[in-house]
Amino acid sequence: MGCTGCGGSVSNKGSVTKRKNSSTNSKRTPWRTKSVNPIVGVAQRLKDKLVAKQPLRTKRMDICKSCEFYDEILVRCKDCGCFLKPKVLLKESVCPLEEPKW
Numbered sequence: 036m037g038c039t040g041c042g043g044s045v046s047n048k049g050s051v052t053k054r055k056n057s058s059t060n061s062k063r064t065p066w067r068t069k070s071v072n073p074i075v076g077v078a079q080r081l082k083d084k085l086v087a088k089q090p091l092r093t094k095r096m097d098i099c100k101s102c103e104f105y106d107e108i109l110v111r112c113k114d115c116g117c118f119l120k121p122k123v124l125l126k127e128s129v130c131p132l133e134e135p136k137w
């Protein structure tokens with residue numbers, strides 16, 4: 036009969052058989068493995084929820100660069116005053132015009 040903790044076993048003669056691989060150990064301590072680290076998972080979901088993907092950010096910035104309210108020295112929107120690098124990064128942000136360009 037094997038140990039439920041480490042997977043090893045002891046025979047009637049007293050010899051010890053060690054577990055075959057260390058995967059049993061990783062099942063006991065899931066927070067130590069990268070794939071199931073809860074903090075990494077939470078951070079990834081938060082990033083997916085808040086941050087726009089690169090193609091969308093590039094598309095937004097291209098629209099802003101061709102806009103009459105674009106301040107190329109400070110990389111700001113002259114209409115709302117926002118700095119455009121963080122503005123295009125946030126998924127929920129919008130162009131402030133009455134007819135938004137993005």
Ligand code: SF4
Nearest residue numbers: 099102104112130136
């Ligand atoms: S956010 Fe809108 S108004 Fe401001 S620069 Fe970009 S496109 Fe123009």
